[in-house]
Amino acid sequence: MNMELSTRLFHGDCRIELKKIPDRSVDLIFTSPPYADSRKKTYGGIHPNKYVEWFLPISKELFRVLKPTGTFVLNIKEKVQDGERHTYVLELILEMRKQGWLWTEEFIWHKKNCYPGKWPNRFRDAWERLLQFNKSKKFHMYQEEVMVPMGEWARSRLKTLSETDKKRDDSKVGSGFGKNISNWLERTKAYPTNVLHLATECGNRNHSAVFPESLPEWFIKLFTKERDVVLDPFMGSGTTVKVAHKMGRNSIGIDIMPDYYYLVKSELEKTNLVLLEQAGVYAVKSK
Amino acid sequence: MNMELSTRLFHGDCRIELKKIPDRSVDLIFTSPPYADSRKKTYGGIHPNKYVEWFLPISKELFRVLKPTGTFVLNIKEKVQDGERHTYVLELILEMRKQGWLWTEEFIWHKKNCYPGKWPNRFRDAWERLLQFNKSKKFHMYQEEVMVPMGEWARSRLKTLSETDKKRDDSKVGSGFGKNISNWLERTKAYPTNVLHLATECGNRNHSAVFPESLPEWFIKLFTKERDVVLDPFMGSGTTVKVAHKMGRNSIGIDIMPDYYYLVKSELEKTNLVLLEQAGVYAVKSK
DNA sequence: GTTCCGCATGAATCGATAG
DNA sequence: ACTATCGATTCATGCGGAA
Numbered sequence: 001m002n003m004e005l006s007t008r009l010f011h012g013d014c015r016i017e018l019k020k021i022p023d024r025s026v027d028l029i030f031t032s033p034p035y036a037d038s039r040k041k042t043y044g045g046i047h048p049n050k051y052v053e054w055f056l057p058i059s060k061e062l063f064r065v066l067k068p069t070g071t072f073v074l075n076i077k078e079k080v081q082d083g084e085r086h087t088y089v090l091e092l093i094l095e096m097r098k099q100g101w102l103w104t105e106e107f108i109w110h111k112k113n114c115y116p117g118k119w120p121n122r123f124r125d126a127w128e129r130l131l132q133f134n135k136s137k138k139f140h141m142y143q144e145e146v147m148v149p150m151g152e153w154a155r156s157r158l159k160t161l162s163e164t165d166k167k168r169d170d171s172k173v174g175s176g177f178g179k180n181i182s183n184w185l186e187r188t189k190a191y192p193t194n195v196l197h198l199a200t201e202c203g204n205r206n207h208s209a210v211f212p213e214s215l216p217e218w219f220i221k222l223f224t225k226e227r228d229v230v231l232d233p234f235m236g237s238g239t240t241v242k243v244a245h246k247m248g249r250n251s252i253g254i255d256i257m258p259d260y261y262y263l264v265k266s267e268l269e270k271t272n273l274v275l276l277e278q279a280g281v282y283a284v285k286s287k
Numbered sequence: 288m289n290m291e292l293s294t295r296l297f298h299g300d301c302r303i304e305l306k307k308i309p310d311r312s313v314d315l316i317f318t319s320p321p322y323a324d325s326r327k328k329t330y331g332g333i334h335p336n337k338y339v340e341w342f343l344p345i346s347k348e349l350f351r352v353l354k355p356t357g358t359f360v361l362n363i364k365e366k367v368q369d370g371e372r373h374t375y376v377l378e379l380i381l382e383m384r385k386q387g388w389l390w391t392e393e394f395i396w397h398k399k400n401c402y403p404g405k406w407p408n409r410f411r412d413a414w415e416r417l418l419q420f421n422k423s424k425k426f427h428m429y430q431e432e433v434m435v436p437m438g439e440w441a442r443s444r445l446k447t448l449s450e451t452d453k454k455r456d457d458s459k460v461g462s463g464f465g466k467n468i469s470n471w472l473e474r475t476k477a478y479p480t481n482v483l484h485l486a487t488e489c490g491n492r493n494h495s496a497v498f499p500e501s502l503p504e505w506f507i508k509l510f511t512k513e514r515d516v517v518l519d520p521f522m523g524s525g526t527t528v529k530v531a532h533k534m535g536r537n538s539i540g541i542d543i544m545p546d547y548y549y550l551v552k553s554e555l556e557k558t559n560l561v562l563l564e565q566a567g568v569y570a571v572k573s574k
Numbered sequence: 575g576t577t578c579c580g581c582a583t584g585a586a587t588c589g590a591t592a593g
Numbered sequence: 594a595c596t597a598t599c600g601a602t603t604c605a606t607g608c609g610g611a612a
Contacts, residue, residue, distance in 0.1 A: 083424040084389050090377040102371050108395055108414050110482050118478060121428055126480035127395050137370040141408055151605065190604065191405060193413030195397050322585055367587065402586045403603030411603080412586070486606060487584070497585060 027228035238264035314515035319362035525551035
């Protein structure tokens with residue numbers, strides 16, 4: 001059957017634009033909001049001390065639009081201010097829990113090629129937080145989709161298992177053991193951990209604060225299946241929505257900056273964009 | 288000159304034992320306190336909800352004994368409770384700042400071999416926090432001491448060179464060769480980042496150390512020089528004090544558990560222990 | 575001496591069962 | 594209902610013994 005895959009873009013402040021999205025309609029929110037006091041020109045430079053206050057109305061709307069089985073992944077890192085790490089991320093987590101969010105996990109994104117520099121009192125910052133929030137303890141997670149190749153020892157391990165297998169097969173007759181065995185034998189992959197090793201994308205000076213495609217891709221694989229809905233309320237150059245579309249997910253992108261909005265719009269038009277009746281709402285048709 | 292290197296051990300609750308240590312006398316505090324609700328048998332199992340309340344009087348004493356130029360490195364990680372990451376670490380950071388601590392940095396310890404397991408809603412936990420606190424913005428940091436070889440190619444290259452070096456060392460007679468090598472070595476070293484990659488120690492039948500020796504070693508190199516004073520108020524099996532002593536630093540270890548206390552004591556006695564007048568205070572003489 | 579292989583062992587977490 | 598205990602699950606590492 002021919003189904004339509006939609007990519008909807010909204011141009012405006014997500015505090016307002018989010019209200020156009022129905023309750024419990026989104027499977028995954030993946031976003032990297034403007035960092036405190038940075039990207040001043042694009043987002044008006046939220047002061048670190050005002051960051052929590054600014055973000056809470058947004059996270060409340062995000063709570064509303066997320067399905068009970070959905071997940072919110074927030075890519076964020078505190079800035080250094082006056083020689084100290086600022087505490088707005090810590091405070092934000094505490095306040096979001098008061099809104100009903102469950103702080104399920106904190107993934108670490110290890111940036112293998114982090115920004116260069118040298119300071120007398122600190123080293124280069126090579127990691128960012130990927131905070132996982134949920135509305136309920138029962139959320140969808142497709143762990144098999146992100147399994148990774150095992151270490152070197154996999155071969156010998158498999159050998160051992162096949163021998164153990166034989167022994168058990170002799171002693172046990174007609175039990176459900178065979179199924180387990182085949183599971184083990186085909187195992188050449190392992191589940192990942194909560195530490196992600198990805199290089200940052202470099203050389204793209206058109207847009208600030210870009211993350212590599214593999215970052216949203218990993219979480220989209222992990223927390224959604226095809227035809228699910230992915231939302232990025234701080235779309236920026238559109239990495240999340242473009243990856244989502246490529247992966248057969250419906251997506252929604254919001255950005256306040258005209259440059260970003262029209263950039264993503266035109267890029268989607270290059271492929272197969274369909275304008276919907278609402279202003280600023282587009283759908284990309286896909287076979 | 289013959290100087291004495293001292294390793295002082297205290298047996299008791301660090302909330303009390305710390306009072307025996309003078310104000311502003313410690314250069315580095317490196318410790319890994321008992322995790323909430325774990326090590327029940329050893330520390331009485333502090334409940335996660337009581338953790339901050341329990342730790343704050345200790346951090347207050349630590350603040351007192353640390354030199355203004357010193358550093359406090361706290362190895363900690365929140366437990367999962369009821370499907371969520373607990374918030375006691377976040378709250379602890381916020382409360383410690385109220386005590387006057389500066390939250391300078393958060394290092395990530397990536398545990399390459401983390402505990403195995405599989406669950407429907409989370410992956411294996413492969414990282415811990417190493418929170419850096421200071422009393423002032425002007426603290427001592429010896430960055431050159433922890434420089435690392437650049438990249439993989441450099442590492443293999445270094446191997447080759449060191450082997451070649453050895454071979455020629457036998458036949459070499461005071462040529463300028465060594466100097467060339469050291470020059471080359473300096474060029475291939477880079478400052479590290481705030482992400483540390485270390486495996487936990489396992490299979491060592493002696494004692495199960497909580498962290499590998501290289502962890503305290505790295506921070507001792509970074510934040511102290513020889514003859515400085517290193518303190519671990521939750522000594523455990525004594526990794527920190529033993530590494531500190533090996534590196535020519537004076538050290539102080541405290542533990543409430545008799546088993547740990549007498550274990551470390553006897554290990555130090557095997558080398559060259561000197562009993563001081565105070566009960567529970569020992570010094571290891573070193574030439 | 576090397577290299578390879580087998581094995582024990584973790585600062586874990588969930589879900590079920592029991593009190 | 595709420596807490597305590599137990600079994601099942603899982604994989605990187607370093608050691609020791611064997612080829």
